[in-house]
Amino acid sequence: MSDDPEILAEAARALDANRAAGRRIALAESCTGGLVSAALTAIPGASDLFDCGFVTYSNAAKRELLGVPDPTLARFGAVSEETARAMALGALLRSAADVAVSITGIAGPGGGTATKPVGLVVFARALRGGETACQTLVHRFGDLGRDAVRRQATLVALRLLRP
Numbered sequence: 001m002s003d004d005p006e007i008l009a010e011a012a013r014a015l016d017a018n019r020a021a022g023r024r025i026a027l028a029e030s031c032t033g034g035l036v037s038a039a040l041t042a043i044p045g046a047s048d049l050f051d052c053g054f055v056t057y058s059n060a061a062k063r064e065l066l067g068v069p070d071p072t073l074a075r076f077g078a079v080s081e082e083t084a085r086a087m088a089l090g091a092l093l094r095s096a097a098d099v100a101v102s103i104t105g106i107a108g109p110g111g112g113t114a115t116k117p118v119g120l121v122v123f124a125r126a127l128r129g130g131e132t133a134c135q136t137l138v139h140r141f142g143d144l145g146r147d148a149v150r151r152q153a154t155l156v157a158l159r160l161l162r163p
Contacts, residue, residue, distance in 0.1 A: 026097035066090030
């Protein structure tokens with residue numbers, strides 16, 4: 001996907017917007033497996049703004065690297081607004097970034113349930129400030145196929161990085 005023109009254009013827009021806002025970026029990725037980080041770092045000059053990316057595919061990694069609480073994972077699951085929020089806040093706290101976006105979802109082809117179907121992806125965006133603000137967003141892309149779900153999630157995450 002690093003040669004996808006739409007993804008590269010969104011990555012460039014995200015970097016330009018954060019450069020104009022004076023913000024550094026961090027990511028906490030699960031189902032995208034580092035695709036958002038790869039898109040940003042494909043753009044020359046990204047090192048001025050991109051602080052770090054956490055690829056936390058397992059629940060253990062979400063706990064250990066981002067500080068997602070065990071009770072959150074146990075009660076709500078890895079694919080939930082609560083976990084996405086904890087991932088974004090954890091990335092912000094464990095970085096020098098001013099904005100962090102998290103992505104967690106079910107890309108398929110398996111892993112879906114009646115309440116959490118394939119194509120469900122949850123995002124969160126956290127902003128450092130006087131009082132850290134965090135918002136979540138839920139997308140139901142549908143069972144488009146693994147690559148298509150991951151591509152759509154990457155695009156949404158890049159758009160969420162813009163102020």
